[in-house]
Amino acid sequence: MSQRRGRLTRPLLRDGSGQLVEVDHDVAMAAVVDRSRSLLAQRGGLSHGFYTSGQLMAEEYYTLSVIGKAGIGTPHMDGNTRLCTATAAAAMKESFGTDGQPASYDDVEHCDALLLFGHNVAETQTVLWARMLDRLDGADPPALVCVDPRRTDVARRATVHLPVRPGTNVALVNGLARELIHRGAVDHDWIQAHTIGYDDLAAVVEPYAPDRVAAICGVDPDAVRAAAEIFARARAPLSTVLQGFYQSHQATAAAVGVNNLHLLRGMIGRPGAGVLQMNGQPTAQNNRECGADGDLPGFRNWDNETHVAELAELWDVDPLTIPHWSPPTHAMQLFRYAEQGSIGFLWIAGTNPAVSMPDEHRIRQILSSPDCFVVVSDAYPTETTALADVVFPAALWGERTGTFTNADRTVHLSERAVDPPGEARSDLTLWLDYAERMGFRTRSGRPLPWWNTAEQAFTEWTRATAGRPCDQTALTYDRLRARSGIQWPVTTAAPGGTPRLYTDAEFNTRTDQCETYGHDLLTGATVTRREHRAQHADGRAILKAVEHTTAPGAPDGDYPLRLITGRTVHHFHTRTKTGRVPELDDHAPHAWIELSAADADRLRVQRGDTVRVTSPRGALDLPARITDIRPGTVFIPFHYGDHAANRLTLTAWDPVSKQPQLKLNGVHVRALPDTTTPPRHTPHERPDEDAGSDAAT
Incomplete structure (x- = not known):
């Protein structure tokens, strides 16, 4: 396999003997097009997945x-x-009508209270953490509330640390909302003018007194009161939310609960006061706004015929061509359809599901099945490229030109600085080549897509945003070259961008404007267009809450400990790139498991011992670390393909966001005989300190 510093540099095609062999680009793309055409002719568009x-x-x-x-x-x-980010989008749609972060990173400088809900920012967003540390170490530091079952670096700096029992986040946010109401901290005039649903919310949260929340969540009731007091007294509270909420039980309901706190006090759209429903990847926002995640581009509603007609006119196609007869297919369904055989063509770009998806063994079986033709475009060989039928070497950033939008809606232009190695090509080039060879056409006979360069594609993308909440019609490459880093919306009325949304307390909840009509947060049942119109949201935010329920896959007699997975600061996702950086690999070369001191004593496990972690789906043998994680909970980083944490996780997802519940299943842990090994210490993990900061919630 031709490589440069481990890179893929030539296309690979699986030959008759089952081996991946190097071929040129034309041969590889011809094989892809041949299979694609055959399946479309036999079974139609539903045979294809991306x-x-x-x-x-x-x-x-x-x-x-x-x-x-x-x-x-x-x-x-x-x-x-x-x-990683589906629940962020879902929560904003439910509360505000569409996706799009209300707040800005600049709010870190203006807030007087920081509340981090399941967001171990010290490990997952180190630059943002450095910005927060500047405030915490400054002359007028904000109060800091940390919700995390582990004593991370964030928790160590917190004014209040709530080490909640995994799967109980809804009980916590309900309790905090009740405390705001009982403390008289609710802005009733603002609520009356700018929200709907207050009475129903107040009734749902009323039973969640601090003592009950403490019993459910396994925390000190006084800590619940203290966290509520910080939020209630804050002049400008800023909340962030990430995987501790998104990958857990009742994910969307919990994230919506954080939105509720800000709406109850009218603390949104102001400097320092707002919500950041965080992204776990650098361009996750682009995926959502452009429609590659299944949603319609520009935050359009798949169930709104007018929105579909807008796209059909823009693309010059029959509206019936655009799938809108049911909700878009989410990833868990997509792989299920491939498993069942209805999807026979699956193109995977820039990701490694053979390690990152739950129930790893099942995913690898799906990808290796002869019933599904798997195409992968990636820069490096991975566990997934090893299972593909065709592999295209892909260009990395710096080797291609394009724009990206970060978590707070800031658009940047990244221009090609160097040539990609060998025959590597950008994903844009690959997909334009595929479309041309497939002969896709508009109704008038024009090639579909009709653009050839990144700048042309960007121009067409901005046209698709016209009139939508993510309007970028005033953005151009030249403007981004002059000043890269502009927050959408960017229009003729706001050519310099928009730092914060909802400054006028006007939300995107009008029936003809919203991205979704909403869901029952408990069951995931969809709200119909007629039901949504009957709510008369009409530009007001929507308050909604549900009761806490017991999490599925909970610990029991056979699997008594709760497994949560997450990141370490040294690696990104499945180590496709970071695992090849010696400095990073030296700090975290292999997976481990974190146990509380109480659980380690009970299991007779010492630091450095190898233990076997077992779930109904598989087992891993890992060295143990004794940390300040809450008793009854264990942690494994998910990055390592040779010891994939997802060998243990279950196939289950949130009913609204459809995000996998990766922090829920029970496991059994036992020490293995005669396997004690000396603990490996690094500059980040010293023997006289707990190693709890080595991985993220």
């Missing part, structure tokens, strides 16, 4: 969205953003 990443460019996402929706006509499109 699974992408949160690391591509807006131009690539939008191009794929057009090819998939208007060229092929498939709803089977999603990204690994489903694993």
